[in-house]
Amino acid sequence: MTPAAQYETHERDVLIIGAGGAGLRAAIEALAQGARVAVICKSLLGKAHTVMAEGGLAAAMGNVDHSVDWRAHFRDTYNGGKRLNNWRMAQLQAQEAPDRVRELEQWGALFDRTPDCQILQRAFGGHTYKRLCHVGDRTGLEMIRTLQDRGVEMGFDVYMECTVTRLLKDGNRVAGAFAYWRDSGKFAVFKAKAVVIATGGIGKSWKITSNSWECTGDGMALAYDAGAELLDMEFVQFHPTGMVWPPGVQGLLVTEAVRGEGGILRNKNGERFMEKYDPKRLELSTRDVVARSIYTEVKEGRGSPHGGAFLDISHKPVEYVKRKLPSMYHQFKELADVDITKGPMEVGPTCHYVMGGIRVEADTGQSTLPGLFAAGEAAGGMHGANRLGGNSLSDLLVFGRRAGLAAGEYAKKGAMPSLDAAQIEDAAREALAPFERSGGENPYKIHHDLQDVMQNLVGIFRTDADLRRALVELDKLKSRAKNIRVEGSRAFNPGWHLNFDLKSMLTVSEACAHAALARTESRGAHSRLDFPKTEDEWGKKNLVIAKKGDAMNLFEVPRPALPAELEQILAEGK
Numbered sequence: 207m208t209p210a211a212q213y214e215t216h217e218r219d220v221l222i223i224g225a226g227g228a229g230l231r232a233a234i235e236a237l238a239q240g241a242r243v244a245v246i247c248k249s250l251l252g253k254a255h256t257v258m259a260e261g262g263l264a265a266a267m268g269n270v271d272h273s274v275d276w277r278a279h280f281r282d283t284y285n286g287g288k289r290l291n292n293w294r295m296a297q298l299q300a301q302e303a304p305d306r307v308r309e310l311e312q313w314g315a316l317f318d319r320t321p322d323c324q325i326l327q328r329a330f331g332g333h334t335y336k337r338l339c340h341v342g343d344r345t346g347l348e349m350i351r352t353l354q355d356r357g358v359e360m361g362f363d364v365y366m367e368c369t370v371t372r373l374l375k376d377g378n379r380v381a382g383a384f385a386y387w388r389d390s391g392k393f394a395v396f397k398a399k400a401v402v403i404a405t406g407g408i409g410k411s412w413k414i415t416s417n418s419w420e421c422t423g424d425g426m427a428l429a430y431d432a433g434a435e436l437l438d439m440e441f442v443q444f445h446p447t448g449m450v451w452p453p454g455v456q457g458l459l460v461t462e463a464v465r466g467e468g469g470i471l472r473n474k475n476g477e478r479f480m481e482k483y484d485p486k487r488l489e490l491s492t493r494d495v496v497a498r499s500i501y502t503e504v505k506e507g508r509g510s511p512h513g514g515a516f517l518d519i520s521h522k523p524v525e526y527v528k529r530k531l532p533s534m535y536h537q538f539k540e541l542a543d544v545d546i547t548k549g550p551m552e553v554g555p556t557c558h559y560v561m562g563g564i565r566v567e568a569d570t571g572q573s574t575l576p577g578l579f580a581a582g583e584a585a586g587g588m589h590g591a592n593r594l595g596g597n598s599l600s601d602l603l604v605f606g607r608r609a610g611l612a613a614g615e616y617a618k619k620g621a622m623p624s625l626d627a628a629q630i631e632d633a634a635r636e637a638l639a640p641f642e643r644s645g646g647e648n649p650y651k652i653h654h655d656l657q658d659v660m661q662n663l664v665g666i667f668r669t670d671a672d673l674r675r676a677l678v679e680l681d682k683l684k685s686r687a688k689n690i691r692v693e694g695s696r697a698f699n700p701g702w703h704l705n706f707d708l709k710s711m712l713t714v715s716e717a718c719a720h721a722a723l724a725r726t727e728s729r730g731a732h733s734r735l736d737f738p739k740t741e742d743e744w745g746k747k748n749l750v751i752a753k754k755g756d757a758m759n760l761f762e763v764p765r766p767a768l769p770a771e772l773e774q775i776l777a778e779g780k
């Protein structure tokens with residue numbers, strides 16, 4: 207029997223995996239190319255992690271600080287990324303973000319306004335000017351709503367609550383994906399000329415994280431397994447302000463907009479400690495610096511009662527706080543019984559964002575594997591060693607659009623690939639194996655242990671000994687994961703879902719630990735206690751990981767020189 211006859215099969219020109227900001231923007235652009243487009247997402251449409259984005263999206267609109275143009279945005283992004291960014295991506299993002307915002311507005315997004323009715327922009331860490339276009343502290347919701355409406359109106363097909371477990375190939379080229387429906391557990395096969403990965407981040411490998419359940423690094427692991435390369439995987443951002451109390455909500459994000467709107471950080475002695483770590487930018491320093499500062503205050507005994515710092519916005523008028531930070535007001539009131547208009551919040555670092563990801567070409571989002579594109583948090587390069595707040599949402603729009611455009615054009619040129627029955631059967635066999643084992647491990651226990659390893663050994667501060675230990679522990683976890691046993695049926699089975707997620711989490715965690723061990727310097731979000739300095743030599747190369755047999759092959763790639771025009775922009779900022 208052919209695979210098409212055995213499993214439900216869908217054929218499209220462009221298949222987009224992920225319905226966050228990047229996936230939806232890619233879908234809209236591929237549709238505009240005349241492509242037949244399918245979007246697959248493992249959660250519901252409208253519920254992708256992007257919906258949680260709060261503070262805003264960075265674009266050099268110049269609506270509030272009138273002197274700004276893309277050059278200053280490029281400079282801030284490149285300096286914030288400790289000059290390890292793909293410079294072309296940083297340039298494109300700075301140049302194109304304003305158009306992407308205006309376009310979003312034309313499609314119906316209702317941003318907060320200035321008195322003269324322009325899109326209002328707020329301050330954020332590492333941005334020299336007020337750049338963040340926002341909708342209170344619910345910007346991601348408005349963005350997803352707008353993109354979703356636009357995509358539905360243009361006519362994409364959405365397959366939701368459907369998880370991709372493997373990319374299918376025709377020779378060296380990507381040919382589609384193997385997936386299962388989360389409700390019924392039945393399999394589905396997608397055949398496509400081009401595939402765009404927009405599956406978001408990897409934060410669920412850490413114990414304390416702001417990330418949603420979807421962020422298990424699936425797209426990076428799928429791409430890696432299919433032969434694509436991963437870039438800069440050592441750079442994982444710990445956001446300085448997550449909730450630290452009560453335990454059930456530990457890690458939940460406290461948006462940087464609190465600091466953007468004037469929030470002040472203090473230790474238990476009432477000292478405004480950022481005066482010591484970054485006297486110029488204070489609370490609006492970059493995330494890596496603020497996270498390490500809070501961590502250090504706690505470690506040296508000056509932390510808040512639950513092991514964090516105090517963040518206070520209560521000096522602002524009550525109505526202002528409620529209007530500008532409505533989600534934060536409710537979050538603390540309902541979850542911690544704290545009224546942030548009257549007193550401080552307790553906050554501490556939380557795993558938030560991965561700067562690394564699938565290695566892509568800047569202009570097109572094309573990976574190193576023919577037919578495979580990537581955009582958004584799943585793609586690497588744009589943010590270098592550290593991302594500035596607000597730069598992810600604009601990244602999703604700029605590079606989502608570019609990847610959708612390139613995938614649409616690629617699909618126009620190419621013939622429909624063939625599916626290989628053996629690959630499909632192998633994917634099905636692998637998926638069913640956990641039900642067929644007589645003994646074996648519970649995936650929840652393995653996930654718990656993985657989070658311990660990543661939190662304790664591959665966290666904010668890293669050492670050679672810890673990272674080596676992490677790799678040994680990850681090897682053990684990989685062996686245990688091969689022996690997972692899942693009880694029950696395929697319908698609505700969360701243990702089975704976790705079994706797939708774990709495979710991805712173990713791949714991206716290993717990639718992160720490998721690259722972190724190799725990078726013997728400190729830069730941006732990667733802090734080595736045993737190599738505390740930033741080294742010029744390391745600024746000349748990126749680390750890439752590719753699959754070789756069953757092993758991870760890590761190698762250095764030299765960074766292309768910056769064009770004179772961009773060098774000039776950096777020099778102007780000195």
Ligand SMILES: Cc1cc2nc3c(=O)[nH]c(=O)nc-3n(C[C@H](O)[C@H](O)[C@H](O)COP(=O)(O)OP(=O)(O)OC[C@H]3O[C@@H](n4cnc5c(N)ncnc54)[C@H](O)[C@@H]3O)c2cc1C
Nearest residue numbers: 224225226228248256260261262370406582583596598599
């Ligand atoms: C609380 C919070 C607040 C934030 N606030 C901001 C902000 O104000 N500004 C900013 O710039 N950034 C912010 N960020 C970061 C930003 O939200 C994310 O980086 C961004 O939303 C990622 O978007 P994405 O499109 O790449 O992926 P996501 O939005 O994560 O979407 C991933 C999609 O892929 C799907 N998927 C994943 N795996 C599979 C699979 N195997 N099969 C099928 N589908 C799959 C998911 O279901 C989902 O639809 C914030 C992050 C958090 C956690």
